[in-house]
Amino acid sequence: MAPENKNRATAAAILPLVGGARNIDSIAHCMTRLRLGLKDRTLVQDEALKALPAVLGVVEDDTYQIVLGPGTVARVAPEFEALMAEETPQLPLTAAEFAHRGAELKAARKQRNATPFKLFLRRIANIFVPLIPALIGCGIIAGLNGLLVNLGWLTGVTPALAAIASGFMALIAVFVGFNTAKEFGGTPVLGGAVASIVVFAGVAKITVFGQTLAPGQGGVLGALGAALLAVYVERWCRNGVSPGRAKSRAWGRVPEALDVLITPTLTVLLSGLVTLYGLMFLAGEVSTGIGHGANWLLDNTGAFAGLVLGGLFLPLVMLGLHQALIPIHTTLIEQQGYTVLLPILAMAGAGQVGCAVAVYLRAKKNDSLRATIKSALPAGFLGVGEPLIYGVSLPLGRPFVTACVGGAAGGAFVGLFSMLGDKVGSTAIGPSGWALFPLLQGNHGLGTTVAIYAGGLLTGYVVGFLATYYFGFTRQSLTDLNASPSPTEPAAPKPMEPAHS
Numbered sequence: 438m439a440p441e442n443k444n445r446a447t448a449a450a451i452l453p454l455v456g457g458a459r460n461i462d463s464i465a466h467c468m469t470r471l472r473l474g475l476k477d478r479t480l481v482q483d484e485a486l487k488a489l490p491a492v493l494g495v496v497e498d499d500t501y502q503i504v505l506g507p508g509t510v511a512r513v514a515p516e517f518e519a520l521m522a523e524e525t526p527q528l529p530l531t532a533a534e535f536a537h538r539g540a541e542l543k544a545a546r547k548q549r550n551a552t553p554f555k556l557f558l559r560r561i562a563n564i565f566v567p568l569i570p571a572l573i574g575c576g577i578i579a580g581l582n583g584l585l586v587n588l589g590w591l592t593g594v595t596p597a598l599a600a601i602a603s604g605f606m607a608l609i610a611v612f613v614g615f616n617t618a619k620e621f622g623g624t625p626v627l628g629g630a631v632a633s634i635v636v637f638a639g640v641a642k643i644t645v646f647g648q649t650l651a652p653g654q655g656g657v658l659g660a661l662g663a664a665l666l667a668v669y670v671e672r673w674c675r676n677g678v679s680p681g682r683a684k685s686r687a688w689g690r691v692p693e694a695l696d697v698l699i700t701p702t703l704t705v706l707l708s709g710l711v712t713l714y715g716l717m718f719l720a721g722e723v724s725t726g727i728g729h730g731a732n733w734l735l736d737n738t739g740a741f742a743g744l745v746l747g748g749l750f751l752p753l754v755m756l757g758l759h760q761a762l763i764p765i766h767t768t769l770i771e772q773q774g775y776t777v778l779l780p781i782l783a784m785a786g787a788g789q790v791g792c793a794v795a796v797y798l799r800a801k802k803n804d805s806l807r808a809t810i811k812s813a814l815p816a817g818f819l820g821v822g823e824p825l826i827y828g829v830s831l832p833l834g835r836p837f838v839t840a841c842v843g844g845a846a847g848g849a850f851v852g853l854f855s856m857l858g859d860k861v862g863s864t865a866i867g868p869s870g871w872a873l874f875p876l877l878q879g880n881h882g883l884g885t886t887v888a889i890y891a892g893g894l895l896t897g898y899v900v901g902f903l904a905t906y907y908f909g910f911t912r913q914s915l916t917d918l919n920a921s922p923s924p925t926e927p928a929a930p931k932p933m934e935p936a937h938s
Contacts, residue, residue, distance in 0.1 A: 444509075447491040448516035451503060454489075456480030458524035463500070466514040467566060468507050468867055469821055472500040493816065493824045504823045506816060555758075562760040564616040564661065565767055569867040571605045571612075572770070576865030576876045578602040579774075584883060606771060610635045610653070610660035613767075617661050623668030627701060631667040631708045632660035635717060645718050655720030656771045657764060662716045667708040674700040727765055728772045735777055739856030740849045747784040747848020747897070748841050751826070766866045775862030775878045777855065780890055781848045783869040787897025788843025789825045790817045790870075792836050794898075795905035796829055802919040820869025833918070836909040843901020851893040861889050870894070 455461065455473055463474035475481065481501065486492055491513070493504040505513055579602035585595050605612075614632020619625040634640065640650040655662075674691045691699045734742045753759045762778065769776040797810045806829070813824035830837040851861055860880045863873055871894075879886035910918065 444512040445516040445520075447489070447505075447509075447513050448520055450489055451486065451492070451513075452517065452520055452524075454482045454486045455501065455503075458521045461521065464514065464518055464521065465500070466510045468569065469510055469823065470496070470502040470504050471510055471514055471517065472502050475501050493813065493821070494827050496823065496827060506821055507819075558758065558760040560620050561661075562763055563620050564613060565657075565763045565866075567616060568609065568612055568767075569865070572767075572865035573867050573876070575602045575605045576863070579864050580875055580878060580883075583878065587883070607653075608633075608636060609767070609771065610657060613657045613660040614664035614667075617664035618668050621665060621668045623664070623671050624701075624704075627671060627704050628664035628667050630705055631663045631712060634709050634712050635659045635663065640713065640717070643713055645714055648718070650713070650717055651721075653771075655717040656724045657767050658724055659712065659717050659720030661764070662720055663708055663712040666711055666716070667704050670707050671700060671704045674703055724768050724772060727768050731765075731769060731777055735852060735855035735860070737856070739852035739854070741852070743781045743784075743848035743850070743852020743855070744845045745848075746778065746781045746852075747788075748845030750782045750785040750844060751789075751822075751837075751841055763866065769862075770864065770866070773862070775864045776866065777860050777862045779863040779866060779869075780861045780873065780877070780893065781851050783820065783873055784847030784851065784893050784897045785841070785844035786817065786820050786822045786870050787847045787894045788840040788845070788901035789822050789830060790814065791843045791898040791901025791903075792830050792840035792905040792909065793817060793825045795839075795902045795909060796833065796836055799906065799910060799915060800918050806918070818870055819872045822869075833909075833914075835911075835914070836905050839904035839909045840901050842904040843897045843899075846900035847893045847897025850896040851889060854889045859885055859889055861886050861893075 451471070452458065455475065456477060457480075460476050460480050461473055462476055463472075465472045478497075478501070483495060486495055486503065491505060491509065493506055496502040496504065578598055582595055582598035582602055585591050585598070611629045611633045615625045615629035617623075617632075618628025635655055636653050638652050640652055640654070643650045675696070676690055691703075750759065762782075766776040766779060769778065793810050793814060797807055800806045809824070809828045813828060816822075817825045826837070830840045854861065858880075862878050863876045864878050865876050868876060873890070874887065877883070877886050877890055879889075
């Protein structure tokens with residue numbers, strides 16, 4: 438079957454199992470999941486969905502998430518949207534459906550407002566997650582270029598590769614500003630325009646607090662703050678009405694006839710002045726502090742820091758707090774060329790793999806669970822952990838803890854070498870496991886960096902395996918495991934993102 442037909446067939450198989458086009462409010466996808474906003478959750482056929490060959494698992498959060506894996510979801514989502522477009526015109530909404538949709542939106546909004554901090558973190562993640570494909574592509578090209586430079590090969594081509602790899606990072610502030618304004622309800626291009634001030638070469642002629650500004654000072658944090666300020670200035674001009682939304686009262690501070698001239702001008706001018714004479718300096722201090730803090734942490738407490746970060750990363754994911762790390766990763770990449778935190782956090786996935794192998798050997802009579810592990814392990818090695826977490830370790834309970842022990846051991850291994858002066862970093866966020874190898878970069882040779890990272894993965898595999906094999910089960914739980922076809926699955930908790938996002 439042609440790839441296009443295969444992806445369309447997957448989309449066609451999923452659509453009726455989630456209640457059809459009439460049951461879907463919204464469609465989106467991240468790196469591994471198709472995210473659906475549903476009107477009626479009871480119409481979803483969970484077991485039938487899980488049985489589809491292309492579906493690696495399902496997770497419930499604020500949206501219904503179908504895990505398809507990296508690459509696959511990016512191809513299935515457009516086909517799913519096309520099927521929706523074909524079916525939707527034939528399905529006019531009834532009055533009852535309109536009322537139901539309103540009630541659903543009201544309930545969802547109330548729930549989100551009850552957890553403002555997590556909602557804010559989600560919105561921050563929404564700014565940076567769309568940038569991940571460019572970070573990965575440019576990161577791999579940068580790694581290839583570094584290898585060619587070290588080997589002295591293709592000297593006529595390496596400057597071009599350097600330009601290709603560095604162009605996006607040189608202007609990443611503009612993209613962050615664009616996405617920030619879009620996420621917070623402003624005009625995206627105005628957010629990008631204000632953020633572009635941060636990277637403009639001419640800022641080197643401006644002195645603030647006795648210091649001359651440097652292009653890029655403040656980095657992505659400065660760009661985010663500048664664009665967020667632009668959103669609020671724009672709303673102030675329009676008396677709190679976001680662009681494109683109905684005007685609920687008089688136009689406000691700027692006459693409607695002059696809005697197209699005055700509002701963009703005031704937005705860029707006021708936000709730009711505050712950015713130049715305040716935000717760039719403050720964000721620069723914060724960004725520098727993040728870089729120094731990460732280096733100090735690993736230089737002085739590397740093994741302990743690695744143990745804590747590698748061991749607690751998955752619980753952070755369950756709480757949704759891992760999204761706070763995304764701008765930190767991006768800041769480190771912008772400053773140093775790589776993030777030293779991601780390879781340590783990636784060890785959490787290694788612990789899961791080791792745990793899964795141990796469960797496979799201990800569950801000798803549970804054919805269903807063993808089949809799940811066999812199908813999920815390849816994805817686990819490549820850093821896609823959802824199938825192993827939600828299909829194996831978390832439902833079993835104690836193995837999830839022993840998997841975190843494996844992640845802690847792998848993190849401690851990488852952190853120890855950082856204390857000894859051998860830093861291991863990643864030039865992009867998103868991939869994990871074996872998929873991170875092409876993105877590795879450190880302060881010494883590539884061979885040393887790869888060897889340390891591989892040693893960390895091996896440590897995570899081995900410790901996760903041993904901890905689970907010997908301490909992952911009570912006698913009774915092991916008996917029950919081999920007496921039943923599959924572990925009892927509790928309600929799915931918060932989903933795990935690949936280490937980026």
